[in-house]
Amino acid sequence: MSRRRWVSTVFLAPALLIYTLLHIAPFLGTIALSLFQYNGLTKPAPVGLANYTSMLASDAFWQALANNLVWFFGEVVVATLVGLGLALLINARPRLATLFRTTLFIPYILSWAVAGMLWSRILNPAPTYGMLNAFLHAVGLESWAMNWLGDARTALPSVILAAIWKGFGFSMIIFLAGLQGIPAELVEAARIDGAGSTKVLWHVTLPLLRPITSIVIVLGLIGTFKVFDPVWVMTQGGPGNASSLLAILVFREGMNNFQLGYSAALSVALFVCTAVVMALYWRFLGRSRVVEDD
Amino acid sequence: MERLLARRTLLALAGLGGLGGSALLAGCGSDAGGDGATTINFWSYYEAAARGATFADLAKQYETDNPGVTINLNLAPQNFNTVLRTAMLSDDRPEFLGLTQYNMRDFANAGLLTDVVSVLDDAGISSDIYPAAVEAGKINGTLYGIADALRFGMWFYNPKALDAAGGTQPTTYDELAATAEKLRAQKKYPILFGLKDLSSASNSFQVFVPAFIGLTATLAAAEAKDYTGQAFVDALTMYRTMVDDGILDASDTGMAASDAQALLASGDAAMYPSASYSIGTLVDLNPDFKAFDEPVKLTPNPVATYWGGAGQMYCVTAGTKAEAAARKLLTWWVKPEQLGVQVEKSGLVSSLKSANQKIPANSLAAFAAGNLDKVDPEGLFYNNYVPSSHAEAWGRAIQEVVSKAKTAEQAIETTIQPAVAK
Numbered sequence: 257m258s259r260r261r262w263v264s265t266v267f268l269a270p271a272l273l274i275y276t277l278l279h280i281a282p283f284l285g286t287i288a289l290s291l292f293q294y295n296g297l298t299k300p301a302p303v304g305l306a307n308y309t310s311m312l313a314s315d316a317f318w319q320a321l322a323n324n325l326v327w328f329f330g331e332v333v334v335a336t337l338v339g340l341g342l343a344l345l346i347n348a349r350p351r352l353a354t355l356f357r358t359t360l361f362i363p364y365i366l367s368w369a370v371a372g373m374l375w376s377r378i379l380n381p382a383p384t385y386g387m388l389n390a391f392l393h394a395v396g397l398e399s400w401a402m403n404w405l406g407d408a409r410t411a412l413p414s415v416i417l418a419a420i421w422k423g424f425g426f427s428m429i430i431f432l433a434g435l436q437g438i439p440a441e442l443v444e445a446a447r448i449d450g451a452g453s454t455k456v457l458w459h460v461t462l463p464l465l466r467p468i469t470s471i472v473i474v475l476g477l478i479g480t481f482k483v484f485d486p487v488w489v490m491t492q493g494g495p496g497n498a499s500s501l502l503a504i505l506v507f508r509e510g511m512n513n514f515q516l517g518y519s520a521a522l523s524v525a526l527f528v529c530t531a532v533v534m535a536l537y538w539r540f541l542g543r544s545r546v547v548e549d550d
Numbered sequence: 551m552e553r554l555l556a557r558r559t560l561l562a563l564a565g566l567g568g569l570g571g572s573a574l575l576a577g578c579g580s581d582a583g584g585d586g587a588t589t590i591n592f593w594s595y596y597e598a599a600a601r602g603a604t605f606a607d608l609a610k611q612y613e614t615d616n617p618g619v620t621i622n623l624n625l626a627p628q629n630f631n632t633v634l635r636t637a638m639l640s641d642d643r644p645e646f647l648g649l650t651q652y653n654m655r656d657f658a659n660a661g662l663l664t665d666v667v668s669v670l671d672d673a674g675i676s677s678d679i680y681p682a683a684v685e686a687g688k689i690n691g692t693l694y695g696i697a698d699a700l701r702f703g704m705w706f707y708n709p710k711a712l713d714a715a716g717g718t719q720p721t722t723y724d725e726l727a728a729t730a731e732k733l734r735a736q737k738k739y740p741i742l743f744g745l746k747d748l749s750s751a752s753n754s755f756q757v758f759v760p761a762f763i764g765l766t767a768t769l770a771a772a773e774a775k776d777y778t779g780q781a782f783v784d785a786l787t788m789y790r791t792m793v794d795d796g797i798l799d800a801s802d803t804g805m806a807a808s809d810a811q812a813l814l815a816s817g818d819a820a821m822y823p824s825a826s827y828s829i830g831t832l833v834d835l836n837p838d839f840k841a842f843d844e845p846v847k848l849t850p851n852p853v854a855t856y857w858g859g860a861g862q863m864y865c866v867t868a869g870t871k872a873e874a875a876a877r878k879l880l881t882w883w884v885k886p887e888q889l890g891v892q893v894e895k896s897g898l899v900s901s902l903k904s905a906n907q908k909i910p911a912n913s914l915a916a917f918a919a920g921n922l923d924k925v926d927p928e929g930l931f932y933n934n935y936v937p938s939s940h941a942e943a944w945g946r947a948i949q950e951v952v953s954k955a956k957t958a959e960q961a962i963e964t965t966i967q968p969a970v971a972k
Contacts, residue, residue, distance in 0.1 A: 296635050297660035310972055315964045381801030382739075384818055385809055406746060406804025408955035492748060495803040496950035496965055511632045513939035514656075515972050 283527075290520035300517070307521035317522070320500045321529070323412055324480055327501060330416040331423060331483075332476030336469070338420060339427025344457070346428075347435040357432065364425035372489025375418040379404035379490075405491050408498035415490050415499055422486070427472045434468035435461070477537060481530045502526045588875045589620045593634055594648030596862060597626040604895045608888055612879060619875060621646075631938070638662050638867070645876035646883075648862045649695065651686065651935050657865070658694040664868040664877070667693040672881045675902055680922065682930050683901035686860030696884050697901045698892065699861030701825045702918040702925065703757065705842040706832055711738055711820035719842045726846050729820075730797040739819035740797050744807030745952055751803075751945035756857060757823040758785045764853035764928045772936045775970045777944075777962055781853075786958035788848060789951045803953040811835055826918035827861065830897040833914065841914055854929030858922065861901070943969035 290307050294300035311317050342360060346353045363371065380386030381403040383393045389401040404414040438461060446456050484503040487493055493500035493508065500508075506526060510519030594605065602625050609621040624644065627633050631653065637643055638657060649657070657663050670676045670684070670693070680700055687695040709717075715732035718725070730740035743754045759768055762785040771777050792798035802810070811828075813819040815835035822828070823846075832839045845855060864884060866876045882888065889905040892898045899918045900906050906919040936944075946969075947961035956964065 295656065296639065297656055297662070310968075314968050316968065376806070379804070380809060381799075381804040382809065382813055382818070384813070384816075403801035403804040403953070406801055406949075406953055408950070408953050411804075491746070494746065494748070494946060494949045495953040496946045496955055496961070498950075498953075498955060508942070509972075511629065512942060513969075513972075514631075514635065515939065518972055 286520045286523050289517055290524050292517045294516045295514045296516055297514075303517065307518045308525075310518065311521050311525060316497045316500060316505060317502075317525070319497050320502045320505050323499065323501050324483075324529070326412060327416060327419075327483060328477065328480040330413065331419045332473070332480055334416075335420045335423040336427045336472050336476060338424040339429075339472070340431050340465075340469075342424065342428045343431035343435055344461070347432060357429070361425040361429060363422045364429075366422065368422070368485035368489055371418065371422050372486055375414075375421075376405065376490050379414055381406060406495055408495055411491050411495060412499040415486055418490065419483075419486050427476075430468055430472055431465065434465050438464050474534075474537065477533055478530065481526055481533075502529065587618045587620070588872050589622060590646050590872050590876050590879055591622045591624065591644035592646040592648070592879075593624045593630075593637070593644040594862065595626050595630050595650060596648060601625070601892070601896055604892050608883070608891060612882060616878075619879075621879070643867050643870055645867050645870045645872045646879055647865045647867060648698070649865055650938075651695075651860060651863055652938050652941075654687070654695045654863045654865055655689055655935065658689045658692070662868055663694045664866045664873065665692050665694065666696060666866055666877070666880060669696060669877065669881050669884065673885050675884060675886070678886060678902045678904050680901055680903065682858070682922075682925070683860060685930075687863055695863030695865040696880070697860040697863055698884070698889060699827075699898050700901050700922055700925075701827050701859040701861060702899065702921055703760070703825050703845060703857040703929075704823075704828075704914070704918060705845055706814070706822040706824060706828065706839050706914075707842065708814055708817050708820055708836065709838055709840050711814075711817040714738070714817075715820065719844075720846050721844055722847050723849070726797060727795045730795065733820050734796050738817070739799055739813060741792070741821045741823065742799070742805065742810035742813055742819040743802055743822070744805050744810030745803045745945075745949055746805050747807045748942055748945035748949075750807040750810075751948045752941040753825075754823070755785070755941075755944050755948060756825065756859070758788050758848065760854040760857035760929050761785075761848045761852035762788070765930055766928060767853075769935060772940055772970075775940075775967075777940075777966050777970065782962060783958045784849075786947060786951055786961060789948055790954070790958060793952055793954070798952065800953055803949045815839075825857075825859065826899045826915065829914045829918070833897065839914065841917055854926065856921070856924040856926070857929040858925035859930065861898070937970075939972075940966075940970050 289300075291302060291304060292300035293303045293307070342356075346356050366374075377385065378387045381389060381401075383389045383401065386404075388404065392398065392401045402410055404410050442460055442464070443456055446460050451459065482503060483501050484507065487499055487501055487504055488507070491499045493504040502522065503526065506519050506522045509515045509522060592605075592609070594601070596602075596605070602623075605623055605625065609623055613619055613621060634644075634647075634649075634653070638660075643662070647657075647663075654663065666687075670679065679696075683697040683700055684693065686697050687693050707719075711733070712719075712729075714736055715729055715738075718729065720726040720729045726740075733740045743750050745751045745754065763771075763779075763781045767779070767781060771779065771782065789798065793800050805813075810819065811822070811831060812835065814822050815832070822832070847855065864880055866873060866880055870876070884902075886902050886904040889898075889900045889902050890908045893900050893905050893908045893915070897913075897915045899909070899915055899922070909916045909919055943966045947956075947958075947965045950956040950961045950965060951958055
C-alpha cells in the first residue's frame with residue numbers, strides 16, 4: 257500500500273468507524289431483531305420469518321402502505337405544485353416579494369407540535385371549539401360540518417391538508433432560488449421569438465427548473481416514508497388505522513406495545529419501500545436526466 | 551519533540567478525563583456508600599401536575615425524618631413506559647416504582663420486582679387495606695405491588711345541562727335514549743368520552759365490559775388472546791347502538807379527552823361515564839359536577855352492575871443497592887397517614903379504609919368510597935391487567951365502530967385479533 261493511500265485510510269478510518277457503529281451496525285441489528293420475538297424485558301425468542309408473515313397478513317400494514325402512497329401524491333406532489341405556483345407568482349411580481357416570501361415560509365419553520373395543535377383546533381368537531389365547523393355553521397352550511405379528524409374518510413386528507421399548508425413554503429423557496437438562476441437572456445430571446453407567457457413557462461422556465469424539481473421530489477419521496485409527527489400529533493393514526501403510516505406503525509408496535517421484533521420487521525419493510533421507490537426514481541427519471549446532461 | 555510531548559499530554563489529559571468521568575458516573579449511583587447516604591429513585595406514572603406537589607411534600611418529610619436519605623422524584627416523564635422499560639434493563643434502575651398493573655406484571659414476570667408481602671404487616675395495614683387492593687397486587691400468588699387507590703365506576707353529569715333536559719337520572723337504556731333526545735333538541739351532546747385519545751377510548755370500554763362480559767371472562771379472553779366471543783361483540787356493538795340512538799356522537803372520535811371534559815364542564819355536554827379517577831380533573835373544571843346514584847343499566851341483565859379497579863401499584867425493584875431502603879420507604883409511604891395526605895389533597899379514593907375517613911363528606915370521592923363494597927369480584931375489572939397492546943387494539947376498534955368505519959364484528963376480526971395475536 258502506497259504511503260498516500262495509507263494516509264487516506266488512516267484519515268477515513270475514524271469516520272468509517274463512527275458510520276459503522278451508528279448506522280451499519282444498528283441496521284444489521286434491526287434485521288437480526290426482526291427474526292425474534294422480544295418485549296424488551298425477557299430473553300428474545302427466535303421466530304424465523306414469523307414477524308414478516310404476520311406483517312404481510314396484517315390489514316394495518318397494507319393500509320399504512322397505501323396511506324403512504326396517498327401521502328406522496330396528496331402532500332408531496334400538491335405541496336410541490338403549490339410551491340411552484342407561488343414561486344412563479346412571487347418571481348413575476350418583485351414588489352412585496354420579500355413580504356410574501358417570508359409570510360408564506362413561516363408555516364414551514366413551525367414545529368409540528370405547534371402546527372398540529374393549531375390544525376387540531378381548527379378541525380375540532382365541536383362547533384364551539386372547531387373554527388372550521390363554526391365557520392360552516394355561521395354561513396349556514398351546517399350540513400358540510402364534519403368530524404374531520406375522527407371520520408375514517410376525512411382523517412388522512414385533513415392531516416395532508418395541514419401538511420400541504422406547512423410544507424409548500426420549502427418547495428416555494430427552492431423554486432424561487434431556481435427561478436432567479438434562470439438567465440434573463442433566455443426569456444428575452446424567447447419573447448423576441450414571439451413566445452407568450454405560457455410558452456415561456458412551458459418551453460423555457462419549467463425545463464430549466466427540472467433539476468430543482470428533481471431535488472424537491474426526491475426529498476419529498478424520502479420524506480414520505482419518514483412522516484411521523486403530523487399524524488401522531490393530530491390523529492395518532494386513527495380513527496382505527498385510517499390515517500396510520502408505516503412510521504406510525506413502527507413506533508406504535510415498538511414503543512407502545514413493546515413488540516420490538518415485529519417493529520423491527522416493519523422497519524425493514526420501511527427501508528425496502530424507500531429503497532425500491534428511490535431505485536425506480538433513478539431508473540426512470542435519474543437516467544433521462546443524465547442522458548440529457550450528456 | 552515538542553509536538554510529541556503535546557500529544558502525550560493530550561493523551562494523559564484524556565485518560566484523566568475518562569477516569570474522572572467514570573468516577574462521576576459512579577457517584578450518580580443509588581447508594582454512594584461509605585457515609586451511609588442513600589439515594590432512592592422514585593418513578594411514578596402520575597403526572598407532576600396532578601400529584602407532584604403532594605409527592606414532593608411527602609418525599610421531603612421522609613428525607614427530614616431519615617437523615618442521609620435522598621429521594622429523587624421522576625414523575626411521568628415523556629414516553630414514561632418506554633423510558634422506564636429501558637431504565638429497568640440498565641444497571642441504574644429506579645428502586646421505587648409507581649406502576650400500572652400491566653407494567654407490574656411484565657416486570658414481575660421478568661424477575662425485576664421483589665415480593666412486598668411483609669410490608670403489609672410492617673406498615674400495620676393488613677386489616678386496613680381493602681382485600682381487592684391486595685388481590686390487585688398479586689401475580690401467581692406473590693404480592694409485587696400495593697395499590698394506592700381503588701376506583702369506582704361512576705356516571706358523572708353536569709347538573710345544569712341535565713336539569714335543562716328534565717333533570718331525571720336515567721336508570722335504563724331506554725331512559726338514557728329519551729334523555730339524550732331531549733339534550734339533542736337543545737343542541738347538547740348527551741355523552742362525551744373524548745375518543746380521539748386512545749387511552750380514553752380503551753378506558754371507556756370499562757364502562758361496558760362489566761355489563762356484557764364481567765371480569766372473569768375478560769381476563770380469560772386476554773389470556774387466550776381471543777376476543778371473538780359474542781359478549782365482546784355485544785359490548786362493542788353498544789357503542790354503535792348509542793351512536794344510532796343519538797346518545798353518543800360519531801364526532802367523539804375526533805375529540806381529545808381534554809376538549810370533551812371542557813365541553814362537559816361548560817354544559818355543552820351532559821354526561822361522562824368514567825370512574826373515580828376522573829373526580830379531580832372534573833371538579834377542577836367545574837365544582838358542580840355530580841354522579842348518578844346508580845349506574846345506567848345498559849342491558850336488562852348485566853353480568854355485573856358495578857365495576858371498579860386498582861390505581862397505581864407501588865413496587866420495589868429487586869436486586870438494587872438501595873432495595874432495603876426502598877422497602878423501608880414503601881412501608882412508610884403506604885401507611886394511612888401518608889395515603890391520607892393524598893386523599894385530602896387530590897381526591898384519591900384510597901386503598902385503605904382508615905385513609906378514606908379523611909375524605910370530605912358529601913363529596914364525589916366520598917360517594918365513590920362509600921360504594922366500593924358494591925363492587926363484587928365479578929365487577930372488579932382489572933383493566934390494567936389486560937396487556938397494553940390489547941387495550942390499544944380495543945381503543946382503535948372503538949374508534950372504528952363509533953366513526954362507523956367498521957362493524958363490531960369487523961373491528962374485532964381485523965383490528966383486535968391481529969394485534970393481540972402477535
